[in-house]
Amino acid sequence: QVQLVESGGGLVQVGGSLRLSCEGSGPAVATKGMAWFRQPPGKEREFVAVSTSTGGRYYADSLKGRFAVSRDNSRYTMYLQMNSLRPDDTAVYFCAARDVEYGDYSRPNNYGYWGQGTQVTVSS
Secondary structure, eight states: OOOEEEEOOEEEETTOOEEEEEEESSGGGGGSEEEEEEEOTTSOOEEEEEEOTTSOEEEOGGGBTTEEEEEEGGGTEEEEEEOSOOGGGOEEEEEEEESSOOSOTTOGGGOOEEOOOEEEEEEO
16 A cells, blocks of 8 residues: 655745655555646646656646656655746646556546645636
């Protein structure tokens, strides 16, 4: 079992930056694919970025260049650096992990472990 805890959300002005953290419960997270998803108000959960256990990093096309995912396996933690934030980035941000890295990494159903989410609000 893996437990995930997100932190770092908050209120930020348009154009600002935030860094989210997702801390896993132990060294097992190093062997898992980990991803960020977000759920805007009234909308479905959507893929943001993934960090594979072998060092791959992939992003939603609309977020390339503004968001960056990284991980520090020594700290059991994945990060999401978000820059040039816009009002439509407002959402609850979730981190997720999966044991086996096959199947579409952008589908929430392919992840078995989830954090509780952290709210990001971008004000104009």
